[in-house]
Amino acid sequence: MRRVGIIGVGQSVFGVRGDVTIQELAWEAVGEALEDAGLTQRDIDISIVGSAGTRTYELYPAVPVNEYSGFSEKGPLRVEAACATGSAALAVAYNMVASGFVNIALAIGVEKMNEVDTATSLAVGGRGGNYLWEYHFYGTTFPAYYALYATAHMANFGTTEEQLALVRVKNQKYAARNPKAQFQFEVTVEDVLKSRPVAWPLKLYDCSAITDGAAAAIVASEDAIKKLHIDIPVWIEAIGYASDTSNITRREDYVSLKATKIAAQMAYKKAGIEPRDVEVAEVHDCFTIAEIMAYEDLGFVEKGKGGKFIEEEQSDIGGKVAVNLSGGLLGKGHPLGATGLAMIYELVKQLREERERGRQAPLKRYIALAHNIGGTGHYGYVTILRR
Amino acid sequence: MRRVGIIGVGQSVFGVRGDVTIQELAWEAVGEALEDAGLTQRDIDISIVGSAGTRTYELYPAVPVNEYSGFSEKGPLRVEAACATGSAALAVAYNMVASGFVNIALAIGVEKMNEVDTATSLAVGGRGGNYLWEYHFYGTTFPAYYALYATAHMANFGTTEEQLALVRVKNQKYAARNPKAQFQFEVTVEDVLKSRPVAWPLKLYDCSAITDGAAAAIVASEDAIKKLHIDIPVWIEAIGYASDTSNITRREDYVSLKATKIAAQMAYKKAGIEPRDVEVAEVHDCFTIAEIMAYEDLGFVEKGKGGKFIEEEQSDIGGKVAVNLSGGLLGKGHPLGATGLAMIYELVKQLREERERGRQAPLKRYIALAHNIGGTGHYGYVTILRR
Numbered sequence: 001m002r003r004v005g006i007i008g009v010g011q012s013v014f015g016v017r018g019d020v021t022i023q024e025l026a027w028e029a030v031g032e033a034l035e036d037a038g039l040t041q042r043d044i045d046i047s048i049v050g051s052a053g054t055r056t057y058e059l060y061p062a063v064p065v066n067e068y069s070g071f072s073e074k075g076p077l078r079v080e081a082a083c084a085t086g087s088a089a090l091a092v093a094y095n096m097v098a099s100g101f102v103n104i105a106l107a108i109g110v111e112k113m114n115e116v117d118t119a120t121s122l123a124v125g126g127r128g129g130n131y132l133w134e135y136h137f138y139g140t141t142f143p144a145y146y147a148l149y150a151t152a153h154m155a156n157f158g159t160t161e162e163q164l165a166l167v168r169v170k171n172q173k174y175a176a177r178n179p180k181a182q183f184q185f186e187v188t189v190e191d192v193l194k195s196r197p198v199a200w201p202l203k204l205y206d207c208s209a210i211t212d213g214a215a216a217a218i219v220a221s222e223d224a225i226k227k228l229h230i231d232i233p234v235w236i237e238a239i240g241y242a243s244d245t246s247n248i249t250r251r252e253d254y255v256s257l258k259a260t261k262i263a264a265q266m267a268y269k270k271a272g273i274e275p276r277d278v279e280v281a282e283v284h285d286c287f288t289i290a291e292i293m294a295y296e297d298l299g300f301v302e303k304g305k306g307g308k309f310i311e312e313e314q315s316d317i318g319g320k321v322a323v324n325l326s327g328g329l330l331g332k333g334h335p336l337g338a339t340g341l342a343m344i345y346e347l348v349k350q351l352r353e354e355r356e357r358g359r360q361a362p363l364k365r366y367i368a369l370a371h372n373i374g375g376t377g378h379y380g381y382v383t384i385l386r387r
Numbered sequence: 388m389r390r391v392g393i394i395g396v397g398q399s400v401f402g403v404r405g406d407v408t409i410q411e412l413a414w415e416a417v418g419e420a421l422e423d424a425g426l427t428q429r430d431i432d433i434s435i436v437g438s439a440g441t442r443t444y445e446l447y448p449a450v451p452v453n454e455y456s457g458f459s460e461k462g463p464l465r466v467e468a469a470c471a472t473g474s475a476a477l478a479v480a481y482n483m484v485a486s487g488f489v490n491i492a493l494a495i496g497v498e499k500m501n502e503v504d505t506a507t508s509l510a511v512g513g514r515g516g517n518y519l520w521e522y523h524f525y526g527t528t529f530p531a532y533y534a535l536y537a538t539a540h541m542a543n544f545g546t547t548e549e550q551l552a553l554v555r556v557k558n559q560k561y562a563a564r565n566p567k568a569q570f571q572f573e574v575t576v577e578d579v580l581k582s583r584p585v586a587w588p589l590k591l592y593d594c595s596a597i598t599d600g601a602a603a604a605i606v607a608s609e610d611a612i613k614k615l616h617i618d619i620p621v622w623i624e625a626i627g628y629a630s631d632t633s634n635i636t637r638r639e640d641y642v643s644l645k646a647t648k649i650a651a652q653m654a655y656k657k658a659g660i661e662p663r664d665v666e667v668a669e670v671h672d673c674f675t676i677a678e679i680m681a682y683e684d685l686g687f688v689e690k691g692k693g694g695k696f697i698e699e700e701q702s703d704i705g706g707k708v709a710v711n712l713s714g715g716l717l718g719k720g721h722p723l724g725a726t727g728l729a730m731i732y733e734l735v736k737q738l739r740e741e742r743e744r745g746r747q748a749p750l751k752r753y754i755a756l757a758h759n760i761g762g763t764g765h766y767g768y769v770t771i772l773r774r
Contacts, residue, residue: 001487046628052447057518059441060469063765064517064633073649076628076766077475080440081464082447088464092479098486100388101626130451131444239488241433241463246451262460378450379463 001098005225005233006385008037008218011345014333015182016114017212022056023068026110029214029338030069033106037218038228041070044218045102049110050079050089052336054124056112065110083286084374085109086215086340087381091239093219103224109342110214111335121210130246142286143207145248145376147199150289152254154201156304159292161201163307165192167288168205168331170316171324175331177359182211182333192288206288211333215341217348232387234348237367240267240382248376255304257373259380260297264371267382268299273367275299278321278384280350280361282343284373285328291315294371295323298382322361325350340381343370351387388485392612392620393772395424395605398732401720402569403501404599409443410455413497416601416725417456420493424605425615428457431605432489436497437466437476439723441511443499452497470673471761472496473602473727474768478626480606490611496729497601498722508597517633529673530594532635532763534586537676539641541588543691546679548588550694552579554675555592555718557703558711562718564746569598569720579675593675598720602728604735619774621735624754627654627769635763642691644760646767647684651758654769655686660754662686665708665771667737667748669730671760672715678702681758682710685769709748712737727768730757738774 010032012025020028026049034040047069049062058064066075081088086109093105113121122141134140153159169189175181187205195204225233242262245251252258268274275298283298285291292306300321301309309315315323326332326346329339347368350361366387373380397419399412407415413436421427434456436449445451453462468475473496480492500508509528521527540546556576562568574592582591612620629649632638639645655661662685670685672678679693687708688696696702702710713719713733716726734755737748753774760767 054441054446059511059518060439060467060762060765062467063469063630063762066630067517067633071630072632073629073645075630076471076768077466077468077478079464079466080447080449082450084463091464092482095479095482095486095488098488099482101482101485124446130454131446242460243450243453243458243462245459246454258460375447375450378447381463
């Protein structure tokens with residue numbers, strides 16, 4: 001494979017963005033990425049739009065997004081992988097450069113989720129798995145699905161509501177310092193425990209929100225990077241991918257996500273690294289329980305010890321691996337199509353050591369990991385970056 | 388780039404397929420493709436699902452489709468490019484093999500369009516471009532859009548309603564002999580001219596229908612093909628891609644599709660061939676006028692002479708290039724996500740000389756071309772195959 005590096009990243013402010021159209025929202029990320037790379041639209045060979053869709057009035061959003069950003073002739077497709085859509089868009093752009101099909105590709109992730117009301121947005125999300133046998137008969141939505149995982153984890157390993165709450169506390173500490181986060185405030189364990197129940201044991205603050213946002217990354221071949229005299233490219237060392245059954249009733253267990261485990265093993269093997277080599281990570285904390293399972297499924301700690309891991313501050317700066325210094329999906333927000341690329345945005349900033357004191361991970365090996373899940377483990381991506 | 392060949396193809400019967408779910412429909416194509424290649428699910432590294440979506444109750448169709456076909460762990464994304472979705476899925480699978488990311492990839496195109504009523508299906512289609520400035524204000528649907536092209540072509544070049552009708556007559560001649568076509572009967576020029584008006588000058592028989600269907604192709608690296616001892620691989624010589632403005636009011640003219648011209652030039656250049664080298668083609672005849680514009684935009688004949696080209700039988704067997712021997716979108720049907728891969732299905736059969744007498748193109752150079760458009764020229768793909 002041709003070596004592929006990331007040479008520019010951008011991210012919009014996340015939140016309820018009724019002030020912009022989906023095109024304008026995407027441009028906030030694209031414009032920043034172009035400026036970051038020192039490029040113009042003419043330098044980009046192809047633009048890959050990731051958008052889960054179905055919550056905005058643009059049913060086929062890639063066309064207007066590309067037109068508005070100045071890629072009218074260069075945007076031949078849209079990618080969707082539910083909440084892992086951004087990572088899937090990056091994987092497609094990466095392969096198009098790695099193959100030699102193009103030299104410089106742009107991956108855009110964008111989602112407007114608030115053009116429908118909250119109930120509709122939740123219902124549309126609930127259809128992310130198998131419509132007929134789960135959504136239609138049981139009406140399950142995402143908080144209910146992840147509550148099943150949380151109760152199983154608590155029953156099997158003694159994980160506590162306080163440990164779940166600590167995930168939100170840590171992530172809000174960083175979201176409070178992230179000017180692009182949806183929720184820029186800190187919370188205490190008590191705040192989380194006292195927030196209103198959504199699907200026990202998950203309370204409001206155990207859940208990520210419904211977010212509008214965009215993120216983008218420009219990837220280039222090693223030759224193109226040399227020609228452009230890019231100083232600090234961040235290399236994509238490996239992308240691991242997996243998927244899983246549509247019905248979660250067919251899953252092997254409810255204390256881990258198989259898609260994470262398969263994708264992680266693939267990525268570690270391709271990159272030739274071990275979990276302990278990862279210094280900074282963005283993981284898919286759509287719910288607090290999801291971050292705890294991710295510690296385990298990614299191999300940062302053994303299965304069942306995720307609760308202890310957060311309690312001992314091993315996933316914070318100064319611990320074994322600094323996780324979700326962006327604020328995560330919980331603090332920063334979770335606009336489906338943008339999430340995977342917003343993880344890349346944060347990690348590129350971290351690897352370049354561009355974050356302010358208190359939010360910058362200490363780095364020796366300069367190895368970062370992005371972990372992005374679609375649905376309730378229906379899709380899994382693990383991307384390893386190295387500077 | 389690593390050389391990539393097609394080693395197996397499959398297609399479901401096209402039509403109104405209320406007898407199957409979207410999963411079952413996809414399997415009809417996938418099962419045939421696996422059998423054609425002599426492979427099982429274990430041999431496939433990754434499965435890429437193309438589905439335009441929004442007309443079936445499965446909002447995220449890739450997951451159930453992959454699960455049902457036996458690719459639960461190997462289906463990490465869905466691709467969408469409106470009516471060019473099948474070609475976009477092939478392009479992604481092709482790049483994942485060409486890059487060395489995987490060795491054998493499956494591209495599935497599937498669409499269920501009849502789970503909503505015809506008016507809804509048309510309305511959803513009309514939103515394929517720019518929602519706000521065209522669909523919302525003018526309510527334009529696809530027959531109306533292509534009628535604009537037809538009237539412009541008639542006004543500029545004297546193209547006649549009879550010439551448009553001849554496209555349908557030719558394509559039905561072949562659809563009548565295609566057991567997988569939606570409409571297996573022949574029509575006369577008079578039948579077309581007398582069919583009821585939809586959007587003048589387009590009458591019912593000038594328009595493709597609303598179709599359920601699936602198609603699939605398995606692509607592999609040259610190394611994998613050698614190891615598998617595949618006798619007659621069909622090589623993907625080149626894929627050209629383009630896109631265009633969301634508002635058709637911003638297009639340069641209404642007698643051609645720029646996306647076709649850009650994609651064709653890219654594909655011819657990469658493959659090192661001229662338009663006259665193409666012996667058999669499947670082109671995007673969503674309406675009769677679209678096939679006439681395609682002759683011109685693909686360089687088979689000069690601009691404005693498309694009407695004469697069909698009249699002189701130059702696009703039929705025995706002419707300069709045999710076009711749409713599958714029956715085309717008009718005769719075979721047009722299930723958006725499947726269409727591009729159904730073109731590949733037909734061309735692989737043609738290049739292997741597996742078609743019966745009267746439907747087999749005579750071949751000397753063994754060069755074939757697939758031309759797939761999304762929206763009203765919003766997306767364009769030109770794929771060159773060679774045996």
